[in-house]
Amino acid sequence: MRGRPGLAPLALGALLALAAQEPVAGRVWAGLGREGEAFPSPRLLDLAAAHAALAVLSALAAAAIGLGLGLLVTRRAGRGLRPAADALAAGAQAVPPVVVVALAFPVLGFGLAPTALALLLYCVMPVLRGTVAAIESVPPATREAAEAMGFTPLQVLREVELPLAWPVILAALRVALVLAVATAAVGALAGAATLGTPIILGLQNRNELHILQGAAATAALALLAEGALLLLAGRARVGRSGASQETAG
Amino acid sequence: MIAFEGVSVVFGGVRALEGVTLSVGRGALCVLVGPSGSGKSTLLRLVNRLVTPSAGVVRVRGEDVAALDPARLRRSIGYAIQSVGLFPHRTVAQNIATVPRLLGWPRARIAARVEELMALLRLDPALAGRLPAALSGGQAQRVGLARALAADPDILLMDEPFGAVDPIIRRGLRAELQRIHRETGKTILLVTHDPGEALELATHLVVLREGRLVAEGAPLALTEPPVHPFLRALLGDGELGLRRLDLLPVGTAAAGAPPPGAPSIAASASLRAALSLMVETRSAALAVLSEEGAPLGAVTLQAILERRA
Numbered sequence: 001m002r003g004r005p006g007l008a009p010l011a012l013g014a015l016l017a018l019a020a021q022e023p024v025a026g027r028v029w030a031g032l033g034r035e036g037e038a039f040p041s042p043r044l045l046d047l048a049a050a051h052a053a054l055a056v057l058s059a060l061a062a063a064a065i066g067l068g069l070g071l072l073v074t075r076r077a078g079r080g081l082r083p084a085a086d087a088l089a090a091g092a093q094a095v096p097p098v099v100v101v102a103l104a105f106p107v108l109g110f111g112l113a114p115t116a117l118a119l120l121l122y123c124v125m126p127v128l129r130g131t132v133a134a135i136e137s138v139p140p141a142t143r144e145a146a147e148a149m150g151f152t153p154l155q156v157l158r159e160v161e162l163p164l165a166w167p168v169i170l171a172a173l174r175v176a177l178v179l180a181v182a183t184a185a186v187g188a189l190a191g192a193a194t195l196g197t198p199i200i201l202g203l204q205n206r207n208e209l210h211i212l213q214g215a216a217a218t219a220a221l222a223l224l225a226e227g228a229l230l231l232l233a234g235r236a237r238v239g240r241s242g243a244s245q246e247t248a249g
Numbered sequence: 250m251i252a253f254e255g256v257s258v259v260f261g262g263v264r265a266l267e268g269v270t271l272s273v274g275r276g277a278l279c280v281l282v283g284p285s286g287s288g289k290s291t292l293l294r295l296v297n298r299l300v301t302p303s304a305g306v307v308r309v310r311g312e313d314v315a316a317l318d319p320a321r322l323r324r325s326i327g328y329a330i331q332s333v334g335l336f337p338h339r340t341v342a343q344n345i346a347t348v349p350r351l352l353g354w355p356r357a358r359i360a361a362r363v364e365e366l367m368a369l370l371r372l373d374p375a376l377a378g379r380l381p382a383a384l385s386g387g388q389a390q391r392v393g394l395a396r397a398l399a400a401d402p403d404i405l406l407m408d409e410p411f412g413a414v415d416p417i418i419r420r421g422l423r424a425e426l427q428r429i430h431r432e433t434g435k436t437i438l439l440v441t442h443d444p445g446e447a448l449e450l451a452t453h454l455v456v457l458r459e460g461r462l463v464a465e466g467a468p469l470a471l472t473e474p475p476v477h478p479f480l481r482a483l484l485g486d487g488e489l490g491l492r493r494l495d496l497l498p499v500g501t502a503a504a505g506a507p508p509p510g511a512p513s514i515a516a517s518a519s520l521r522a523a524l525s526l527m528v529e530t531r532s533a534a535l536a537v538l539s540e541e542g543a544p545l546g547a548v549t550l551q552a553i554l555e556r557r558a
């Protein structure tokens with residue numbers, strides 16, 4: 001699979017997505033001699049779209065906050081904020097999303113808002129940690145040389161720190177998105193339309209097939225997100241090294 | 250060209266420099282020596298404002314650096330360090346082109362300059378498109394040197410620039426530096442912990458100890474007996490006398506006529522070489538010859554012992 005990371009999760013995700021569909025799931029279920037009606041595909045697709053939108057928006061917000069904080073605490077002026085940011089992120093991830101949903105819905109009401117908040121809090125830490133670790137892995141001599149050559153602080157960030165840190169930051173962003181996609185199902189507890197909905201329905205109506213379909217669809221979405229981002233990262237890498245070849249002479 | 254006026258530097262509680270006053274003239278090759286932690290790097294980094302003095306003034310080309318824009322000041326001063334600090338994501342050519350690019354030179358001029366510098370530092374042109382990870386230690390230091398020289402700065406700061414290379418390449422780079430200095434008249438501030446290198450390269454030698462400037466002057470003047478025990482230990486390695494003779498050409502001690510059959514030595518050879526030849530040939534006098542082979546007189550053991558700066 002060298003050179004094409006991401007194909008395996010994409011393939012597995014597609015397979016699971018297919019398996020979650022009403023005709024496939026229903027037939028396999030009946031073939032196993034089990035009873036129960038399958039969750040209808042059109043609704044499953046609607047829920048998947050809502051689930052994906054919720055997860056992507058939450059992950060984007062977490063990425064913006066995590067990246068912003070990470071860059072801030074690695075600046076000379078922001079170094080003092082580092083312990084506070086670490087504590088914040090660790091605390092945010094220590095509280096399970098279910099608890100956040102439960103605690104937040106009296107204030108934020110049912111549905112999307114408490115779920116989005118829970119996902120955001122849950123996903124900030126991997127981005128923050130990843131960003132800080134990535135920036136700190138830039139060799140001090142390299143940073144000093146950049147400064148001594150006359151790069152402005154902004155140029156040091158843009159031309160030295162970010163290019164060197166980017167692969168690790170991208171990996172952290174991928175983790176955050178996959179985490180958000182996988183965790184968004186808990187939103188169903190607060191009444192948000194997600195792929196957790198069939199699971200909740202299945203639990204209420206003792207329909208195991210609904211539970212399996214919801215779980216398979218959630219896993220499929222997480223794998224597709226992982227695969228897509230791996231593919232994107234691979235393509236970005238190829239693009240960058242191509243550009244540097246061109247300007248080399 | 251560079252002047253330190255009563256400069257002190259404090260890091261947290263540590264006094265790195267204390268009341269240093271030093272003036273480095275245009276075209277000098279000023280070498281800083283001193284034990285580890287004596288403040289050599291700090292003194293160097295004051296010049297391009299990587300370090301800010303807690304007291305005193307640093308002047309570059311007559312201007313107080315505190316009043317200058319740091320980025321523009323740094324682009325006008327070459328900087329090479331032992332750890333090199335090449336940009337790992339940029340090719341050799343891009344690394345060398347760093348400052349010219351920051352200064353907005355046109356592409357063609359940058360490309361020509363990179364080519365010129367790679368030739369000057371004897372770097373294989375095939376390396377231009379490689380990333381620094383593919384370089385040997387010696388190659389990386391030469392690329393670092395090329396990067397420091399790229400925009401033709403009139404001031405060059407070098408902090409143990411040949412630290413990580415083996416002695417043979419080191420000698421080559423040292424000769425290269427001396428040639429660049431001779432040919433371009435740049436003002437160079439160099440830190441080294443190699444006393445032989447310091448005495449050989451310096452037009453002006455500055456000795457630091459625990460953040461204070463304890464001696465400065467021409468190498469010959471600083472090694473004129475009697476030498477302070479601290480300097481003797483720092484510069485000598487038990488052979489300060491020989492290192493001093495290294496600095497003196499035979500021609501400066503030639504007088505009288507050599508005894509018949511005396512071994513001969515070139516006037517441009519060092520007195521150290523003359524002493525060595527005396528020991529090898531068991532003769533207390535040598536015939537001194539000019540480059541063309543014409544007799545210039547004799548150098549004797551007694552003359553070597555009595556030679557003053």
Ligand SMILES: Nc1ncnc2c1ncn2[C@@H]1O[C@H](COP(=O)(O)OP(=O)(O)O)[C@@H](O)[C@H]1O
Nearest residue numbers: 260263264265284285286287288289290291292
């Ligand atoms: N950035 C810094 N922060 C704190 N202490 C420093 C820093 N740079 C240098 N020092 C201290 O200042 C003193 C002089 O350091 P330096 O100039 O690097 O010495 P040298 O180059 O002669 O070995 C040392 O005691 C060193 O530990």
Ligand SMILES: [Mg+2]
Nearest residue numbers: 289290291408
């Ligand atoms: Mg040092």
